[in-house]
Amino acid sequence: EPEVTQTPSHQVTQMGQEVILRCVPISNHLYFYWYRQILGQKVEFLVSFYNNEISEKSEIFDDQFSVERPDGSNFTLKIRSTKLEDSAMYFCASSVGGDETQYFGPGTRLLVL
Amino acid sequence: QKEVEQDPGPLSVPEGAIVSLNCTYSNSAFQYFMWYRQYSRKGPELLMYTYSSGNKEDGRFTAQVDKSSKYISLFIRDSQPSDSATYLCASLSGSARQLTFGSGTQLTVLP
Numbered sequence A: 001e002p003e004v005t006q007t008p009s010h011q012v013t014q015m016g017q018e019v020i021l022r023c024v025p026i027s028n029h030l031y032f033y034w035y036r037q038i039l040g041q042k043v044e045f046l047v048s049f050y051n052n053e054i055s056e057k058s059e060i061f062d063d064q065f066s067v068e069r070p071d072g073s074n075f076t077l078k079i080r081s082t083k084l085e086d087s088a089m090y091f092c093a094s095s096v097g098g099d100e101t102q103y104f105g106p107g108t109r110l111l112v113l
Numbered sequence B: 001q002k003e004v005e006q007d008p009g010p011l012s013v014p015e016g017a018i019v020s021l022n023c024t025y026s027n028s029a030f031q032y033f034m035w036y037r038q039y040s041r042k043g044p045e046l047l048m049y050t051y052s053s054g055n056k057e058d059g060r061f062t063a064q065v066d067k068s069s070k071y072i073s074l075f076i077r078d079s080q081p082s083d084s085a086t087y088l089c090a091s092l093s094g095s096a097r098q099l100t101f102g103s104g105t106q107l108t109v110l111p
Helices: none
Strands: A005-007 A010-013 A019-024 A031-037 A043-050 A053-057 A065-068 A075-079 A088-095 A108-112 B004-006 B011-014 B019-025 B030-038 B045-051 B054-058 B061-066 B071-076 B085-093 B105-110
Touching (some): A005 A088, A019 A088, A043 A065, A043 A075, A075 A088, B019 B105, B030 B061, B030 B071, B045 B054, B045 B061
Parallel strands (some): A010 A108
Antiparallel strands (some): A019 A075, A031 A043, A031 A088, A043 A053, A065 A075, A088 A108, B004 B019, B030 B045, B054 B061, B061 B071, B085 B105
16 A cells, blocks of 8 residues: 655754655655644644645745655655754645545654653 | 634543543534554554545444534444554645644554
8 A cells, every 4th residue: 555655753853954854655645745743642734735836835845844845755844943842743644635535654863862 | 713622531441331432613614624644753644535415334343424414433343452543633624735633542452
């Protein structure tokens, strides 16, 4: 069964460093998403992406964040200058259509020191 | 008004029990309702997906949506220890594609 994959599974970085989280969505899906979950808190929406552009973003998704689909399979989330409060589990998701079921990857655990 | 509220739990039941998990929501624009299961430090796994009001059954799982009361339920029949996980309800409006999640209910099914 096709699934969303994410790399790395864990990443530790120093405050102020740039990180890139990578995702391979399900191959026939057209909509891609990033969510995050701070330990003990709700899963929160960050951004949705369709047709090579951002379609929606939350207040969390400020200028420090960017997304890109560099090729036909990968979808990346870049955090330019990480802060301590960026420590969280980051989930990539994809769906066939915008109102279709979103399937989540296993997540990348980001720890900012 | 984007909140989805969920009974916090934790909930502990004996094997074979019927489990009832519940959420309420406040945004009348929500039209799609999902239940995800999340094991510790893993990604949410889709269990059930319903559109608008009504019931949907899949094996031991039944999802119920009552839009008049803005109430979402998941019932698990004949619960098994393997059902032990955190269950997340989530909602999606027709126009926005961002899922709004509840805080999750941690369920433990005791053998």
